[in-house]
Amino acid sequence: MSDYKFLEIEKKWQKNWDESNLGKCDLNSSKPKFYNLCMYPYPSGDLHMGHIRNYTIGDVITRYKKLTGHNVLSPMGWDSFGLPAENAAIKTGIHPKEFTENRMKNMKNQIIRLGSLYDWDREVAAHTEEYYKWTQYLFIQFFNNNLAYKKDAPVNWCTSCKTVLANEQVIEGNCDRCDSVVTQKNLNQWFLKISKYSEELLVGLDEIGEWPENVKAMQQNWIGKSVGAQFKLNISNSDISFEVFTTRPDTLFGMTFAVISPEHSLMEEILEISENKEEIKKYITAAATKSEFERMSITKEKTGVDSGLLVINPLTNEKIPLWIADYVLVNYGTGAIMAVPAHDQRDYDFAKKYNIEIRQVISEDTLDSGIDKEAFIDRGKLVNSGEFNGLNSHDEASSKIIEKLVDMKSGEGKTTYRLRDWLISRQRYWGCPIPLVNCTDCGLVPEKLENLPVKLPEIEDYLNTDGSPLSKSESFVNTDCPMCGNPAKRETDTMDTFVDSSWYFMRYLDASNSEIPFDIENVNNWLPVDQYIGGVEHAILHLLYSRFFIKALRDLNMVDINEPFQNLFSQGMINFEGSKMSKSKGNIVDPEGYFKTHGADSLRLYILFMAPPSDGVEWNDGGIEGTRRFLYKLWDNMNTFSDLATREIKNSDEEKLEIYLNQTIESITNHLEKFEFNTAVSDLMKLNNELSTFVKNNKEITDEIKKKTIQTTCILVNPFAPHISSELFFKNFKSDITELTWPEVDSSKIENPTYELVIQINGKKKHATEVVSGLEQSEIEKICFEKFQLSASEYKKIIFVKDKIINFVG
């Protein structure tokens, strides 16, 4: 019976690592640097299985890279601003800071209990004054360089909570907290100018290191580049004109009407000259009160109203009607379009409904290019297009028509992006205050740097019934203008927590520096992060914002790099009972129980073993017994090996074992490099099974193979199950396993001396036999003829793959 006492062992080594500072990183060491980063967590109170997966993967990399001679930086911190703490404060009265810090403390203990190594001297927490001082500092740099600005914008507004909501908090058009309808409301908001970097953020994806293709694709989608033309439409009998954007300038002759969004800035002027005023006003009001959700999803039935005005097609001078319709979005392109119903399905639907002419200008003989039932959007040749007839759509005709628009000075080629500026203001308490002051004389003025941080005020009531909670503190709001000294008022919004997390990976490098946010030399030396690991749910927002931050800071000469994260690994989500684990669904699996019943090493191995790390997986704890058994068996095997009697000369079992060890080193190393931890763990299990077989058949061993086996096994296990391997190694060699280096493959002892030859007849396996490795075709044939009574004359062709297979084809 095994005497493997995982509780004692795990506690012992966690204490040992803490005392020996194993997780600490000296940035100036001469070893090659490796910045290994796990996404810092929101302190929700308890680790969940997603965290366990994240930090286990991270720790495997940390320990493996340390063993391969790297100077590993692996820090940890807290994304500690955010709504739940504030909601708890509203409910229970506990201060968000106290609430958050208690939860951080608990989670930190659990992380340590998992056995993950971090440099806790570099711990950061977004809600601390030492941290948000620098978030404010960076914001001011952005503001001073026109990368942060304030403007009116429509935001999600919960009618019941009376607050703005982030997009993520709007679930199918309703508030995720109270389920009330969310409407759009115009508020004066702060933005960061991420759109300035649209093109760079897009092309950067091609130059970046190893990122999952799907994450790159998601970012490409999100940035949403489209190439086309923009041109001017004049309203007939007026001096009003507006721009339209199209990706299909080749269809310009098919424009039979134009559409302008009801929120368009020209709407008042249009109203003035229109004879259809009342109907238009009604329509605008109706559109405004629809929620975003209603507008997008409803019946898909498009609505609109005829303005009664005509616009002029610049190429044909034809006058066509101008409609107002909310299927045209005000914040994409120019907020107005040329409508070509023959070649755009949305315009087609609209034209059918309102009986507007549909005029085909692209046609293709080899395809069904009819437009009776739907728009024809494929490629073809231009027809009904004057001098452009016969040209190919889309590219050839488009560029010719753009040339013409340029000649006529009414348009040009144009590229637009879906990516919009980043709205960062929140009417919330528990976030980083925006460090700007409103002065009636000087306008918006940043707080003086020496006065940072602008501290979050203490308030009684966290509810934001009317504007931001910060506005309730008079002593906070009323201040002096940093420029002229006259009485002025502070901004009362706080920042989106994604601002905090857009630069935390740089703060780790100078976590306790009270002079600067980070040292440019440290950043240039240590970034980009060599390996970033986190959940796929952050594929767009956090990763895109951080990339933007780096580019902006580079342009402010604060860093000298282009990308924050060289390689990214996105782990899949762990579901339970068919859906994402969440407190509200009550389907949480608590990892802490497994620490007690199975141990951290078992849990780590199991979470790695259950599926490829990038795949989503359904939690099922049946399998954890398997990794527990593996560890007990490993413990017993190592002890049995240790006790084997000595012999002088290796026997054939030992030679085989030696080869097996080398094969395992090779396989696990390859799997580690490719993040195939599930198969790496399976290799460890196979090795363990080999060891069991060996000790069953051998009571003696040479000292050389005994030592080699124990040492190699321990080190191969170490990144995955660090506690047991540290203990086993120490028991045997009285030294610390972390002083070893990762084993190299001995290429002279990796080939098996024999193999199982497969004999196929007409491609089907018929026989198999053990033969010596390296034999040539003629020798193999001879063996087959003798052993299986085959003869060459019966077959037309013989196919031979060395050391694998022979196929007799008849």
Add this chain to the structure above:
RNA sequence: GCCCGGGUGGCGGAAUUGGUAGACGCGACGGACUUAAAAUCCGUUAUUCGAAAGGAUGUGGGGGUUCGAGUCCCCCCCCGGGCACCA
């Protein structure tokens, strides 16, 4: 609708360049130990025909290339994720 993934035993999942499909683990079944159970150990476990030897079938479906296809090509179905009235 568009863009990514993916479909292999009862289950999670393995399979360099096309070369023994089902590694490893879970579960199940049988056995050993035990008064008994748990734990542990040994064996069996894709389906199907057969008493057995052995045969046939088999990686979502259909076609193709090849001596040989889970892997490559064409068509289709289903599942997961992302985006979506983006002009």
